Amino acid sequence: xxxxxxxxxxGIPNAIVTNVGKTENRGIEIQLATVNLxxxxxxxxxxxxxxxxxxNRGKITQLQEGVTVDITNSRFVGYPIGTIFxxxxxxxxxxxxxxxxxxxxxxxxxxxxxxVIGNIKVEDVNGDSKINASDRIILGSSxxxxxxxxxxxxxxxGFDFTIVAFGRFGSTITxxxxxxxxxxxxxxxxNNLSVNYWTPTNGENFWPKPNAASTNTPNNSTLGYFDGTFxxxxxxxxxxxxxxxxxxxxxxxxYVTANDAxxxxxxxxxxxxxxxxxxxxxxxxRGEINVDTPATYSILFGLNITL
Numbered sequence: 582x583x584x585x586x587x588x589x590x591x592g593i594p595n596a597i598v599t600n601v602g603k604t605e606n607r608g609i610e611i612q613l614a615t616v617n618l619x620x621x622x623x624x625x626x627x628x629x630x631x632x633x634x635x636x637n638r639g640k641i642t643q644l645q646e647g648v649t650v651d652i653t654n655s656r657f658v659g660y661p662i663g664t665i666f667x668x669x670x671x672x673x674x675x676x677x678x679x680x681x682x683x684x685x686x687x688x689x690x691x692x693x694x695x696x697v698i699g700n701i702k703v704e705d706v707n708g709d710s711k712i713n714a715s716d717r718i719i720l721g722s723s724x725x726x727x728x729x730x731x732x733x734x735x736x737x738x739g740f741d742f743t744i745v746a747f748g749r750f751g752s753t754i755t756x757x758x759x760x761x762x763x764x765x766x767x768x769x770x771x772n773n774l775s776v777n778y779w780t781p782t783n784g785e786n787f788w789p790k791p792n793a794a795s796t797n798t799p800n801n802s803t804l805g806y807f808d809g810t811f812x813x814x815x816x817x818x819x820x821x822x823x824x825x826x827x828x829x830x831x832x833x834x835x836y837v838t839a840n841d842a843x844x845x846x847x848x849x850x851x852x853x854x855x856x857x858x859x860x861x862x863x864x865x866x867r868g869e870i871n872v873d874t875p876a877t878y879s880i881l882f883g884l885n886i887t888l
Contacts, residue, residue: 584596584598584654586653586654599645600645601644601645601651601654601656602641602642602643602644602645602656602658603641603642603643604639604640604641604642604662605639605640605642606637606638606639607637607638607639608635608636608637608638609635609636610633610634610635611633611634611635612631612632612633613630613631613632613633614629614630614631615629615630615631616628616629617629617630620736620737622736622737622739622741623736623737623738623739624738625737626735626736626737627734627735627736627737628733628734628735628736629733629734630731630732630733630734631730631731631732632729632730632731632732633729633730634727634728634729635727635728635729636725636726636727636728637724638661638724639661639662639724640658640659640660640661641656641657641658641659641660641661641662642658642659643658644656644658652666652717657719660719660722661722661723661724662722662724663722663723663724664719664721664722665719665720665721665722665723665753665755665806666717666718666719666720667717667718667720667802667803667806668703668704668712668716668717668718668800668802668803669703669704669706669716669718669720669803670701670702670703670704670800670803670804670806671702671703671704672702672786672787673699673700673701673702673779673785673786673787673788673789673790674697674698674699674700674701674702675698675784675786676698676699676781680698680702681698684697684698686710687705687710687711687712688710688711689712694792694793694794694795695794697799699779699780699781699789699790699792700789700790700792700798700799700800701789701798701799701800701801701803701804703716703800703803704716706718720753720806721752721753721806722752722753723752723753723754723755723809724752725749725750725751725752725809726750726751726752727750727751728747728748728749728750729747729748729750730745730746730747730748731744731745731746731747731748732744732745732746739821739822739823739824740819740820740821740822741818741819741820741821741822741836742817742818742819742820743816743817743818744814744816744817744818745814745815745816746812746813746814746815747812747813747815748810748811748812748813748846749809749810749811749858749859750810751809751810752808752809752810753806753807753808753809754806754807754808754809754849754858755805755806756805756806756807756849756853756855756856757805758774758805758855758856759774759804759805759807759853759855760801760802760803760804760805760806761797761801761802761805765801765804766796766797766798766801767789767790767791767792767795767797767798767801768791768792768793768795768796768797773791774854775854776788776854778790778791788804789804807848807849807853807855807858808848808849809849809858810846810847810848810858811844811845811846811847811849811850811858811859812844812845812846812847813841813843813844813845813859814841814842814843814844814845815840815841816838816839816840816841817838817839817842818836818837818838818839819836819837820834820835820836820837821834821835821836822834823835830886830887830888831887831888832885832886832887833884833885833886833887834884834885835882835883835884836882836883836884836885837880837881837882837883838880838881838883839878839879839880839881840878840879840880840881841876841877841878841879842878842880844857844858844876850876856875856876857875857876857877860876
């Protein structure tokens with residue numbers, strides 16, 4: 582059961598939840614546990630590791646009423662839920678004779694506030710010298726190529742250290758912070774993201790120009806698609822087991838844990854000023870990132886005592 586947007590002629594403005602079709606999921610998971618150093622953790626170092634690698638290949642096998650393509654809801658038979666269907670962004674229209682000639686050949690405006698120079702350039706996929714809905718293609722999906730988890734535990738002289746990491750590789754995420762609403766309109770009179778937007782002299786080829794005449798820059802949806810690859814350090818824990826004679830206790834351990842302290846290898850976060858690449862909107866089937874879900878971390882101090 583998934584939300585289904587109905588045509589405007591239905592008179593129903595909101596999506597309804599219905600059985601929209603059938604899906605197929607196949608996956609594999611591999612887990613490996615190793616004892617790297619078999620010490621006692623006190624006089625000799627102990628070191629153990631656990632790693633698991635898993636992947637899932639899901640796809641839609643059938644849509645209601647026998648259709649194979651449902652563009653309104655981004656559902657396509659043979660492709661996963663979370664497929665992205667849109668224009669292919671290939672840069673920014675530059676203030677050059679070559680780009681001006683190309684824009685003119687595509688019937689695009691080169692004058693006034695409607696000039697495409699400085700705006701997002703999308704590909705004429707079908708080569709008909711027009712930019713229209715027929716040029717939209719499947720750009721990717723929120724389904725990762727593979728994911729993995731990794732845990733390392735070390736102990737020596739009463740100290741113990743544990744690191745837990747998780748990674749997701751090969752997905753495409755949709756950041757609503759970058760391509761919708763009033764977070765990134767380029768209109769010039771809203772509080773936008775701090776980006777190196779295009780000007781006639783800087784040749785910026787990713788961010789378009791601001792334009793007071795347009796609430797949302799043309800083709801702004803293409804600004805929100807990013808490689809979803811990341812590695813997150815789920816937790817780092819450092820502990821110390823106090824000597825048994827300490828305060829006449831059977832055992833006592835003090836520790837500090839940092840949760841979700843680091844996000845690594847994420848271009849979305851580190852280059853394009855995104856938020857948490859793992860913060861997928863659970864109520865959405867397109868792999869969208871919540872605008873209001875920044876990366877969070879916590880530090881926990883603890884004491885374990887056995888009397």
